[in-house]
Amino acid sequence: MPQNKKEYQSFLGFGGYYRQHIKDFASIARLLYKLCDKDTVFEMTVDRVKDFEYLRQALNTAPLLLMPDFKLPFKLYIDASVDGLGAELHQFQIINDKLVEGPIYFISRQIKPTEARYGASQMEFS
Incomplete structure (x- = not known):
């Protein structure tokens, strides 16, 4: 501590x-x-x-991030709240003979004071 x-x-x-x-x-x-x-x-x-x-x-307990395979499609998750904005980049890859969806990258930031007045859908496109 x-x-x-x-x-x-x-x-x-x-x-x-x-x-x-x-x-x-x-x-x-x-x-x-x-x-x-x-x-x-x-x-x-x-x-x-x-x-x-x-x-x-x-x-x-952070997850192990996958190395991106640019031959495969990516999946992007986005989220917004009054605390911040965040996004996750995922990809399905074959690991140990199983198709697994795993994270490649996480990104987030705090919202700016002006963005706090946006609606939820506007925030997700900030």
């Missing part, structure tokens, strides 16, 4: 490096990044500890 803001920033930097492996990374880490703001006092509340543990668990 990080004991100060610098350790916390280091953990988030590590998590950010692996963000393409974590589904909905931006939504999970949204409140954690607010703790790193310059004027925010470092205080580990119950909610922050819960969010920290959730992100740590997501990093520990």
Whole structure:
């Protein structure tokens, strides 16, 4: 558990490096990044500890990403919420003689203040 803001920033930097492996990374880490703001006092509340543990668990259980095969079709999933936007790129590949759908890449980001006023369908096309 990080004991100060610098350790916390280091953990988030590590998590950010692996963000393409974590589904909905931006939504999970949204409140954690607010703790790193310059004027925010470092205080580990119950909610922050819960969010920290959730992100740590997501990093520990991140799925193995497939290497893309550009000869096969891709499948793109998109989602939007008040917390953020996200997308997953998947592909069906034969692994151990079985056709398996697996993730190739995850991407997400927090929504901007102006985007918060969009409807759900508009957000998904942002």
